[in-house]
Amino acid sequence: MRDCLVFADSKVEGFNFYSATTLYALMKKRYGCVLRDSSPSAFSKLLPNIGTRVHTQFGNGYWVKFVGEWI
Numbered sequence: 001m002r003d004c005l006v007f008a009d010s011k012v013e014g015f016n017f018y019s020a021t022t023l024y025a026l027m028k029k030r031y032g033c034v035l036r037d038s039s040p041s042a043f044s045k046l047l048p049n050i051g052t053r054v055h056t057q058f059g060n061g062y063w064v065k066f067v068g069e070w071i
Contacts, residue, residue: 004027004030006067007063023064
């Protein structure tokens with residue numbers, strides 16, 4: 001998954017803020033084979049180990065930039 005995404009600790013130009021659910025949907029759409037055996041729940045438990053989670057008033061999210069093509 002690290003080949004598909006780059007994580008940032010805070011707002012950096014070119015990075016977008018996504019919730020785990022939105023990030024799962026975008027990844028599933030673009031890189032379906034990567035998430036073939038992963039449920040949204042398992043994916044959300046994996047994210048804190050890979051990137052820095054940011055807590056906002058709307059919930060947790062991640063500053064992410066997709067590698068390669070834009071979605």
